[in-house]
Amino acid sequence: MYQFIAIFIIVALIHFYESISPLEKFKRIKNLKTDFILIIFSSCLVLIINNLLLSDIVLSTLNNFISFREKINFIPLWIKFALSLVVGDFGYYVFHRLMHKPYLWRAHQLHHSTKKIYWFSGLRTSLINSLIVRLPYLISFQMFNIPFEEFYIYGIILVTVNFWVHSNINTRFDKILSFAIITPRFHRIHHVNEKNLSGKNFGNIFSIWDFIFKTAEYNEKHDNLNKGEDLQWKKVPRQIIGI
Numbered sequence: 001m002y003q004f005i006a007i008f009i010i011v012a013l014i015h016f017y018e019s020i021s022p023l024e025k026f027k028r029i030k031n032l033k034t035d036f037i038l039i040i041f042s043s044c045l046v047l048i049i050n051n052l053l054l055s056d057i058v059l060s061t062l063n064n065f066i067s068f069r070e071k072i073n074f075i076p077l078w079i080k081f082a083l084s085l086v087v088g089d090f091g092y093y094v095f096h097r098l099m100h101k102p103y104l105w106r107a108h109q110l111h112h113s114t115k116k117i118y119w120f121s122g123l124r125t126s127l128i129n130s131l132i133v134r135l136p137y138l139i140s141f142q143m144f145n146i147p148f149e150e151f152y153i154y155g156i157i158l159v160t161v162n163f164w165v166h167s168n169i170n171t172r173f174d175k176i177l178s179f180a181i182i183t184p185r186f187h188r189i190h191h192v193n194e195k196n197l198s199g200k201n202f203g204n205i206f207s208i209w210d211f212i213f214k215t216a217e218y219n220e221k222h223d224n225l226n227k228g229e230d231l232q233w234k235k236v237p238r239q240i241i242g243i
């Protein structure tokens with residue numbers, strides 16, 4: 001219950017700041033209908049994926065194979081938690097780059113169909129996309145032997161990150177923050193339709209991976225460039241699955 005209240009408060013704050021300080025001026029309500037239809041379907045699939053990934057059999061199998069177990073018992077839980085986020089985030093960076101290769105692009109295409117980026121639009125993802133991006137965090141969580149009860153904190157962090165990076169918020173601190181974490185402007189560039197920019201800014205939480213692997217791009221002039229593509233509704237069922 002607490003996680004829903006926390007997420008509701010976060011959404012309300014982001015929605016409010018989008019209204020008073022947008023990066024791009026557009027009416028969210030115009031996009032809401034399309035996003036709502038797509039996101040209802042994709043969220044149902046995400047629930048199935050979550051139940052599958054968090055099932056006892058998946059968790060115990062992963063834990064048996066990859067956990068450091070008692071070797072890292074001396075490390076305080078909060079440090080293990082932070083390390084698991086960093087390692088999982090590196091995995092996300094790698095998997096996200098792979099989804100931009102032709103052989104996995106269909107899994108990711110629906111996410112890049114968004115023409116107007118705002119907090120809710122970030123939830124447009126396919127079933128396979130949802131599975132792929134959750135795996136690295138889940139694996140690193142098991143590596144560091146994080147208790148199952150901590151998963152809800154992890155969930156709140158990842159949902160908040162999704163809302164934050166897709167939010168249409170223009171903050172004075174965006175550039176400074178982007179040296180450490182993914183910011184709205186930083187991720188917005190990833191959605192731009194220019195060939196030289198779509199291969200940039202793959203990170204989810206931390207921007208260090210983009211800086212290390214030279215895929216970081218930051219320029220305020222990119223804010224209003226075209227993003228996304230026109231949806232062809234007959235292809236949408238396949239895109240929601242990601243095949």
Ligand SMILES: [Zn+2]
Pocket residue numbers: 096100108112190
């Ligand atoms: Zn992408």
Ligand SMILES: [Zn+2]
Pocket residue numbers: 111122166187191
């Ligand atoms: Zn995105």
